[in-house]
Amino acid sequence: MDFSMAPGTFLFEAWQARASLLSGLGVTMLSSALSIVIATVCGLAMGVALAYGWWWLRLLARLYVDLMRGIPLLVLILFTYYGLALFGINVPAFWAGVIALGAFATAHVAENFRGAVQSVPAGQMEAAKAIGLTFGKRLSYVILPQAVRRMLPPWVNTALEIVKGTTLLSIIGVVELLLSAQQAMARNYMIIDFYLLTAALYVAINFTLAQLGASLERRFSYLRY
Amino acid sequence: MTEPALLQARDVRKSFGQIEVLKGIDLTVSQGQVVSLIGASGSGKTTFLRCINLLEEHDGGEILLDGDPVGYIMAGERRKRLSETRISAQRARLGMVFQQFNLFPHLTAAANVMLGLTKVQGKSDAEARDIAQHWLGRVGLADRSGHYPYQLSGGQQQRVAIARAVAMQPRLLLFDEVTSALDPELVAEVLSVMQGLAESGMTMLLVSHEMLFVRDVSHHVVFLDQGKVAQAGPPSEVFDNPQSDRLRSFLGRFHGLFGRG
Numbered sequence: 029m030d031f032s033m034a035p036g037t038f039l040f041e042a043w044q045a046r047a048s049l050l051s052g053l054g055v056t057m058l059s060s061a062l063s064i065v066i067a068t069v070c071g072l073a074m075g076v077a078l079a080y081g082w083w084w085l086r087l088l089a090r091l092y093v094d095l096m097r098g099i100p101l102l103v104l105i106l107f108t109y110y111g112l113a114l115f116g117i118n119v120p121a122f123w124a125g126v127i128a129l130g131a132f133a134t135a136h137v138a139e140n141f142r143g144a145v146q147s148v149p150a151g152q153m154e155a156a157k158a159i160g161l162t163f164g165k166r167l168s169y170v171i172l173p174q175a176v177r178r179m180l181p182p183w184v185n186t187a188l189e190i191v192k193g194t195t196l197l198s199i200i201g202v203v204e205l206l207l208s209a210q211q212a213m214a215r216n217y218m219i220i221d222f223y224l225l226t227a228a229l230y231v232a233i234n235f236t237l238a239q240l241g242a243s244l245e246r247r248f249s250y251l252r253y
Numbered sequence: 254m255t256e257p258a259l260l261q262a263r264d265v266r267k268s269f270g271q272i273e274v275l276k277g278i279d280l281t282v283s284q285g286q287v288v289s290l291i292g293a294s295g296s297g298k299t300t301f302l303r304c305i306n307l308l309e310e311h312d313g314g315e316i317l318l319d320g321d322p323v324g325y326i327m328a329g330e331r332r333k334r335l336s337e338t339r340i341s342a343q344r345a346r347l348g349m350v351f352q353q354f355n356l357f358p359h360l361t362a363a364a365n366v367m368l369g370l371t372k373v374q375g376k377s378d379a380e381a382r383d384i385a386q387h388w389l390g391r392v393g394l395a396d397r398s399g400h401y402p403y404q405l406s407g408g409q410q411q412r413v414a415i416a417r418a419v420a421m422q423p424r425l426l427l428f429d430e431v432t433s434a435l436d437p438e439l440v441a442e443v444l445s446v447m448q449g450l451a452e453s454g455m456t457m458l459l460v461s462h463e464m465l466f467v468r469d470v471s472h473h474v475v476f477l478d479q480g481k482v483a484q485a486g487p488p489s490e491v492f493d494n495p496q497s498d499r500l501r502s503f504l505g506r507f508h509g510l511f512g513r514g
Contacts, residue, residue, distance in 0.1 A: 154308050155355035155414075159369035159421060160345025163337055169372060173359045248359075 038221040045212035052208025053229060059126050059204060060191045060233070066130030067186065071137025076167065078142040089138065096135035102196050104128045109200040125197035129190055136186045137179075144179035145171060177248040184241030188234045195230075205229060259284045259319060259456055260305065260425055266313035267300055274300045276480035277314065282425065282473075287457045289467040291491075292477035293503055298460040301477070302429050305458070306347045307340055318346060319424065345373050348418030348426040352433050354410040356402040362389060362413045363398035366420050374421065388416040392446050408439030412446055419450065426450065428459035464507045468492050476500050 033039050042049070077089045096104075108131075109124040119127065148171055156166040198207035209226040213219050260282040267275040275297045282288045290298040303309040305316055307324045316323040323343055325332045335343070356365050366385035370376045376384070389398050392412035402410050411431055418426055428447065432440045444466050451457055451470045461467050467474060467488065474491040476484045478499050484491055495501045 149353075149355075151351060151353050151355035152357065155349075155351065155357070157308060157341075157344055158306055158347070158349040158351075159417065160341050160373040161369070162341045165372050169368060170357055174357075177359075 036216075038218060041212065041216040041218055042222075042225060045208075045215075048203070048208045048211060049205070049225075052203055052205040055122070055203060055208075056191070056194050056205040057233065059122065059129070059194045059197060059202070060187075062126045063129035063133060063190045063194070064187050066126070067133030067137050067190065068183070070130070070134040072141055074134060074138035075141025075145060078138055079145040080163075080167075093135040093139055096132055097139075099132075101128070101132050101193055102199065104132055105196050105200060121197070121200045121202045125194070125200060125202050129193050129197075132193070133186050133190050136189075137183065140179045140182040140186070141175065144175040147178055148174045177245075180241060180245050180248070184238060187237055187241070191233055191237065192230065258282060258317075259286075260458070261317040262301075262305075262314070263317075264314035265301065265304060265311045265316060267297075267304060267309060267311045274480055275304070275311070278477070278480075278482060280475060280482070280485075282456060282458055285454045285456055286472045287451045287459070287470050288473045288475065289471040289488075290458070290460045290475050290477055291462075291464070291467060291503070292483075295479075296477040297480045298477050299429055302427050302458065302460050305425075305427060306344045306349055308349075310334075318343065341373075345369070345421065346424045348421055348423035350411070350414050350418050350426070350428045350431045352430045354402075354407070354414045354434070356410050356414055356417070358402050361399050361401055362394060362405065362416075365402070365413055366417045369417065369421050384420050385416070388420040389413070391419075391449070392416045393442070406439060407435045408442045411435065411439075411443045415443070415446055415450075419455065424456065426455055426457045428457065428461065430460050430462065432461070432463055464492075464504070476503070478503075 033043075074089050074092070077085050078093070081089065105125055105128040108119065108128040109121060112119055112124065152170055152174065153166060156170040161169065194204050195206045197204050198210070201207075203211070206226055209222045213222045216222075258281045260280070262278055262280040265275055265278040265280075266273070278297070278301055280288070280301075290301065292298050300309055304311045305318075305323065310324055315325070315327075321343070324340060325334055327333070334340075356362075357368065360368065363382065363385045366388060367378070367381040370381035370384055371378060386395065386398060389395055392415055394409060394412055394416070397405060397409060397413075402413070405413065415431075431447075432443050435443065440463070444463060447457070447459075447466075448470055459467070459471075469488075471488050474486065474488045475482055476491060476495075478497075484496050484500055491500070492504065495504055
């Protein structure tokens with residue numbers, strides 16, 4: 029790789045493409061963040077439904093989780109974009125992608141969270157009942173704080189998968205980081221260089237996320253038995 | 254006595270699947286009394302205790318707390334379960350201490366005691382903190398209020414659990430084999446806290462295998478055998494004059510501590 033700044037070198041071409049690369053990076057980060065937020069909020073709710081819901085609610089949530097885990101993410105993205113259009117619902121590509129990613133990861137968060145909730149020892153729920161806490165308070169003050177600590181590691185994994193999953197949005201024409209890099213390659217043919225750059229940027233995002241997760245885990249380190 | 258009993262159980266029945274664990278238990282606890290349940294494993298002591306604050310739900314009979322039916326009311330011939338809110342309110346009138354302590358590991362000792370005071374009784378943080386500090390002092394842990402459960406010994410954890418239960422000023426305190434999970438040298442500190450509570454007039458119902466303690470502290474002892482009350486009476490009667498072979502052989506297991514009748 030030639031690191032001088034003359035035309036035809038990597039740094040020059042990367043500099044030429046900086047605006048579209050940065051915008052692609054922004055789209056990747058925004059779609060990841062939105063999907064993670066959707067998946068976390070919906071996943072927590074669905075996890076509670078899986079663990080404590082009425083039988084019909086558990087069944088519905090279970091069906092959803094199994095469906096989402098069975099469908100390839102790419103199929104889900106294509107379906108959300110083209111499939112919904114067939115029903116007259118036109119969703120912009122960006123939002124179709126965010127919805128599909130969020131819906132997909134919701135299933136993962138829900139399942140992880142259910143597992144975390146159910147791994148809190150039964151005595152915790154009993155002690156919370158015994159002091160007279162109502163169901164919602166038992167959940168928010170006793171079970172959730174303990175379950176959240178337990179679900180942090182798999183939650184970080186899911187977040188990393190979402191970031192990587194945003195590359196699939198390029199298929200429906202969302203110009204995220206991968207597609208913006210590919211567009212640059214179409215002009216300068218520096219395929220290896222730009223794929224390496226793209227990979228490095230994804231690693232940087234995910235490394236940061238993983239560090240964030242690790243620092244959260246440290247914050248909860250008083251939670252021992 | 255015309256005053257209604259604080260706790261009255263009538264013909265309480267409970268089955269787990271095909272197995273009938275409680276076959277009609279009658280029991281009365283009056284204000285200020287210490288009542289102990291003794292019996293072999295599987296005799297139903299713990300199940301009965303758990304039915305009182307609805308950690309298990311009885312299938313038949315009734316349990317009255319200050320005259321109010323616990324968990325269920327009779328609507329004509331049908332039993333109707335009370336709402337979750339009503340049940341939670343009933344539980345708040347009872348305190349329970351568990352074999353495994355069940356302290357909340359994410360909260361300090363003081364926060365464990367404060368949780369019910371603030372979130373159930375609606376007290377302010379400052380007031381709850383004062384009450385928590387008072388009760389942690391009473392169980393000898395004034396200097397441990399900022400410690401998390403994992404930083405405390407088993408005996409200390411159990412004393413925090415007692416403080417958590419008693420700070421709510423329950424009508425009745427339930428103790429479920431609270432020394433069984435403790436190292437032998439830690440048993441005494443917990444028993445002495447319980448003794449202090451009993452002497453202060455707290456109404457207590459306990460399941461225990463600490464027979465000397467039971468004989469010492471109880472006003473009334475109930476021997477359960479295979480889901481039924483086999484003998485009940487003041488400790489002197491139950492321990493020194495067992496009426497059945499089963500009670501005799503049960504007491505005989507405690508190293509000949511008690512007269513063989």
